[in-house]
Amino acid sequence: MTSRLWEKLKPYGMISPSLAVFGIFFIYPIFYMIYLSFFDWNFVSPTKNYVGLQNFTDLLSDKEFMQVLLNTTIYTFATVSLTLSISLAIALWLNRSGLFYGFVQGAIFSPHIISLVSISLLWSWLMDPEYGLLNWVIGLFGLSPLQWLSHPDTSLMSLILVAVWKGIGFNTLVFIAGLQSIPPSIYEAAALDRSKRWRTFRKLTLPMLSPTLFFLAIMSMIGSFQVFETIAIMTQGGPVNSTNTLVYYIYEYGFRFFKIGYASAAGVMLLIIVGVLTIIYFRMLSKRVHYR
Amino acid sequence: MKRRKRRSFLTLMLGMAMMLSACGGESGGGAATNASAVSANTGNASGEKIQIKYWYAFGEKIEEAKQELVKRFNESQDKIEVVAEYQGNYDDLHAKVQAAFAAGDAPAVTDLEIASTGTFARYGMLQELAPFAEKDKDQLKIDDFNPGLMGNAYVDGKLYGLPFMRSTPIMYMNVSLLEKAGLDPAGPKTWAEFEEYGRVLKEKGITAMTMPVDIWFYEGLVAQSGGQVLAEDGKSGLFNTPEAVEPVEFWKKLASEGLIKIPVGDEAGATADKDWANQTSAFKFGSTAGVAGAIDISKGNNFEFDTAFMPANKSYGVPTGGCQLVMTSKLSEEEQAAAWEFIKFMTTTESTIYQSKHVGYLPTRLSALETEEMQSLYKEYPQYKVAVDQLEYARPRPMETAYPEVAKLVKSAIEKTLLDPKVTPQQAMDEANEKANALLSK
Numbered sequence: 001m002t003s004r005l006w007e008k009l010k011p012y013g014m015i016s017p018s019l020a021v022f023g024i025f026f027i028y029p030i031f032y033m034i035y036l037s038f039f040d041w042n043f044v045s046p047t048k049n050y051v052g053l054q055n056f057t058d059l060l061s062d063k064e065f066m067q068v069l070l071n072t073t074i075y076t077f078a079t080v081s082l083t084l085s086i087s088l089a090i091a092l093w094l095n096r097s098g099l100f101y102g103f104v105q106g107a108i109f110s111p112h113i114i115s116l117v118s119i120s121l122l123w124s125w126l127m128d129p130e131y132g133l134l135n136w137v138i139g140l141f142g143l144s145p146l147q148w149l150s151h152p153d154t155s156l157m158s159l160i161l162v163a164v165w166k167g168i169g170f171n172t173l174v175f176i177a178g179l180q181s182i183p184p185s186i187y188e189a190a191a192l193d194r195s196k197r198w199r200t201f202r203k204l205t206l207p208m209l210s211p212t213l214f215f216l217a218i219m220s221m222i223g224s225f226q227v228f229e230t231i232a233i234m235t236q237g238g239p240v241n242s243t244n245t246l247v248y249y250i251y252e253y254g255f256r257f258f259k260i261g262y263a264s265a266a267g268v269m270l271l272i273i274v275g276v277l278t279i280i281y282f283r284m285l286s287k288r289v290h291y292r
Numbered sequence: 293m294k295r296r297k298r299r300s301f302l303t304l305m306l307g308m309a310m311m312l313s314a315c316g317g318e319s320g321g322g323a324a325t326n327a328s329a330v331s332a333n334t335g336n337a338s339g340e341k342i343q344i345k346y347w348y349a350f351g352e353k354i355e356e357a358k359q360e361l362v363k364r365f366n367e368s369q370d371k372i373e374v375v376a377e378y379q380g381n382y383d384d385l386h387a388k389v390q391a392a393f394a395a396g397d398a399p400a401v402t403d404l405e406i407a408s409t410g411t412f413a414r415y416g417m418l419q420e421l422a423p424f425a426e427k428d429k430d431q432l433k434i435d436d437f438n439p440g441l442m443g444n445a446y447v448d449g450k451l452y453g454l455p456f457m458r459s460t461p462i463m464y465m466n467v468s469l470l471e472k473a474g475l476d477p478a479g480p481k482t483w484a485e486f487e488e489y490g491r492v493l494k495e496k497g498i499t500a501m502t503m504p505v506d507i508w509f510y511e512g513l514v515a516q517s518g519g520q521v522l523a524e525d526g527k528s529g530l531f532n533t534p535e536a537v538e539p540v541e542f543w544k545k546l547a548s549e550g551l552i553k554i555p556v557g558d559e560a561g562a563t564a565d566k567d568w569a570n571q572t573s574a575f576k577f578g579s580t581a582g583v584a585g586a587i588d589i590s591k592g593n594n595f596e597f598d599t600a601f602m603p604a605n606k607s608y609g610v611p612t613g614g615c616q617l618v619m620t621s622k623l624s625e626e627e628q629a630a631a632w633e634f635i636k637f638m639t640t641t642e643s644t645i646y647q648s649k650h651v652g653y654l655p656t657r658l659s660a661l662e663t664e665e666m667q668s669l670y671k672e673y674p675q676y677k678v679a680v681d682q683l684e685y686a687r688p689r690p691m692e693t694a695y696p697e698v699a700k701l702v703k704s705a706i707e708k709t710l711l712d713p714k715v716t717p718q719q720a721m722d723e724a725n726e727k728a729n730a731l732l733s734k
Contacts, residue, residue, distance in 0.1 A: 043394045044415050124559055130499070131572065150556050151711055235557045239707040255387035257697045258411065 030271065036264035043260040055265035064241060065249070065266070071156060072245040076224040078160045083167040083220055084213065090168065091175030092201075105176070109169035116166070120233035123162050124149065149235055152242035159243055162230055171216050178212030179205070218281055225274050246270045341373040342630050345399035348376060349385040349615065353584055354457065357647040365637045372630040374401075382408075382615070393417050393620060400623055400631040403615040404453060406444035410691030412618070413447040419619040422451045424632045432636060436657045441612060443688025453616030454639045455656040457647060459579040460610045460679045460686050461512055463602050464586055468595040469498060469574045479575075479600045483516075483542055486575075486603045490551035493574050500546070501575040502553045502567040504560035505706050507699040508613055508689075509577050512602050513539030515609025515687060521702075522732070526692045529728035531702055532721045538605065540706055540717035547710050554710060571595060577602060579613055580679035583652030587673065599675040601682050608685040614653060654679055694731040701727050 037055055039048040059065050090108065094101050111119065126133045127148035135145040148158045182205065190200050206213075228247045231237060237244030237252070246266065254263030348358045355378060362376040379385040382405040389412075392398045404412060412418050425432055437445075441455040467477040470489075473496045480486040490500035503509065514521055519535020522528070530536055546552045553573065555563035561578075568576040569589045583599065590597040601608050617638055619631045637643065641660045648655040649669055655661050661680065670677040692698070705724035709715045 042415050043390055044417055046416075121559065124557060124563075128555075128563070130553060131567075150554065155556075233558045238704065239556050239711055240704055252700070255390065256383060256700075257694075258390065258415070 033264045033267050033271075036261055037268045039261040040259075041261045042258040043254075044258075048261075051261065055262050056268075058262065059265050059269065064244070067241050068244045068246060068249045071241075071243060072225060072227075075156060075160060075163075075227060075245060076221055078157075079163045079167065079224045080217060080220045082160070082164045083171055084216060086164065087168050087171035087175055087216075088209075088213075090172045091179060092205075094172065095176055095179045105172070109173055111166045112169040116229040117233060119162065119166060120230045123158075123230075124234050127158055149243075150239065152240050155235055155239060155243045159227075159230055159234065162234075163224065163227065167220060171220070174212060174216055175209070178209050182208045214281075218278060221277065221281070222274055225270065225277075246273075341371060342626055343373045343375060344401065344627055344630050344634065346374050346376045346634065347379045347385060347389060347399040347402040349379060349382050349403050349405075351378065353651045354581060357457075357650040360650070361638055361643055361647065364643075365634055368637065369633075372633060374634050386412075389417070389620075393622075396622070398620040398622070400627050401617055401619055401634055403456065404618045405615050406453075406458075406613065407689040407691055407695060409444055409453055409616065409618070410447050411693045411696070413450070413452045414693055417620055418452045419621045419623065419628065419631075420450050420452060421454070421619065421632075421635075424628075425451060428632075428636065433659075436641070436659050437639075438654070438656055438658055438661075438683065440683045440686050441654070441656055443612070444691060445616060447691060453618045454635055456615055456617045456639060457581065457651070457653045458612060458614040458616070458656055459581050459653055460612055460682050461509060461577050461602060462580050462610075462678050462682060463600045464568060464576045464578055464582070465598050465600060466568065466571055466574045466590075466595055467598050469493070469571060471596075472496070473498065473574075477596075477598070479598065480603050481601075482603050483605045487546065487551070489574075490546060490549075494549075494551055499553050499567065499573045500551045501577070502555055502564040502573040503577060504555050504564055505543075505703050505710070506561070506577075507703055508611060509602075510539060510702070510706065511611040511689065512577075512609060513542070513605070515611065515685070516602065516605040516607060518606040518609075522690045522692065522695075526690065527733050529698065529725045529732060531705075531728060532718070532725040537717050537721050540709060540721060542605075543706065544710055544717055548713075554707075556707075569593060580652050580654060580676075581614070583673075583675050583679075584650060585652070587675070597675070599678040601678065601685070608682065610682055610686050611689045612683075612686045613689070648676070652676060652679075654683065692732055694734065697731055698728045 036048075038050060038052060040051045040054070041048040094105050129135060129145060129147050129150050132148070134148065139145060146154055149155050186204060186208070187200070190204055195203070226247050227245055228251065231243055231245055231248045232251070235243040237248050247270070250263045250266045250270070253259045253266065346362065348355070359376060362374050365374055366372075377399070379388050382403075385403060386405065386408055389398060389402050389404075398417070404418075409418075425434055437455055441458050445451055445453050445455065463479065465477075465479045470477050470479065473492050475489055475492055480489045486500070493500050511521055514536045517535040517538045519533055519538075520530050521536060523530055543552075547554055553567070555567075564573070564576050565578065565582070567573040571593065580599075586597055586599075602610055617635045619628065619635065623631060639656065641657045641663070644656045645660045645663060645665055647653055648660070648666070655666055660666055670680075702721075702724050705720040709717045709720035
């Protein structure tokens, strides 16, 4: 009897540590955040002031927040689409053996393992409008220097550039793994049927790769929506709010202006947006994802 | 959020560990206060040292001075052990103190940037110091603190902090560059002269100044134009008054002619320092805390430098700056006593002389100024003395609860007009002032 009970309970016992961690670090904070979003609180005073949906109505009528949402959306869309298309192109090129290809693969993967803080400092330096390397390089081509992070017209683009540069390595690696798991026999069959290269790619490679593509799209979308480090270090949301994104906005209101209720409300918005997008993604892509 | 959760989780784990290790009968307060309660108890029972935490901001010379003073304090007696912990810049420090306070694990003593004293005091995070100061008044000699530095020590009439590493912004000048450009090495005394200097330097391919849009400098420029940033009662902003718009117009003029460079981001201040150190910019505004570092840099990079008042518009004028030492509330009596001893030690005449020499901060006590040690330092390195003399024109910083948020939107408005030719300074500041009023009147 007891041994059968033990058999039943054992799995739960085994997963309980990770369940506890999951509950404490993920589930509880989410509910606590939702709870806090209904209050006006400075994080330290003993009383919380219940304000109902006030934080949300304030948030939605705040022009700055609308700008922040727009910035975040542009950043996410541009980063995900650029990173994925460039990585896929590189992956197709690198998907062969040889010392050279291995080296290139390692080289473009290297940004992935460098801390984002170092990367931010490095790029701030490269993008210095007067003494930066990038302006020197585009000067060689006779182009006029860009203001990069110092002007609202180019600042968000500059951050996207950094994110794409950082993201390509990892995405390429996963794409290559995906490409290599496609059985060569299918390609042989296609070759026998004299399928053109573009057609093979569109009708064969892409569908076979779609689970990988789907996974990477979701991961980079969620990651981009939560961008923080590069913004905190390179621009602090400026100039003129042009690079302020959701998570930085939440940080500023929570930890610099002591408005934790308002910040939590913004956090709830982030949760909703990422949640809805994930559902849409699943719905839309699941129809086209080819699972074997 | 995450940080807070993690901390309370840790305390929870700690609490559980303590219960497991057979504390048995003790019913101790909430898990959150366990750690401090335990250290206080052991301190009492066995006559062992009481340990308190002190959090501070900034690295390099500032950190060296703070660590050295803590070391001296720990060696000066055997009852109290202060553990000093680095927490980044002022913004980082404030955010961490806030989160730690919420988790019941705040440091006993912390640096606090002067403009934030109001927010922290009104939120009940600080211990009023008047009773301690009264008890030790002969030893403390509160009148000995430079009166020009006490403006931010009081919030709503109550004493919350003692001046620690205090500063004013001053102008750093690369004298070698000025001489090379055929300019008077005494430097510009007024805004008009600064502009002239800028034109001459630009012809030689040198940027006059790398200057981030910094609310602290802006407060200075408004003071120099004879204005104020906030109304007397602090309930409304004066950002759209002529005196507060004039600095922005001046800024815009300099920037549009390419006489100054405006860096952005968290590293903007560091970029200004770097450009000045690399001699690509001839001037920089900076805290007097940079004097000792600038002496090293100028020696290393082989140029002469001098410091001067920020140039005058209608008159000279600067905000004071830097940090004071504060005690957090929610301490036990033993911890309060220990924290007070520590604060007293850190602000003595001897301590202020040491840190002023080591870093460049203002000597906070009048008695320190009179000592032979400081006077001979000023003879050898007159760069140290400028901030002290400039104190005559100094004023406290605003301490309204909403000021951090107001500062952000004012900074944003200034950036907007600097970068967008279509937005006039008056328009940008009108808009900013309206938003500021909404925040301040709450």
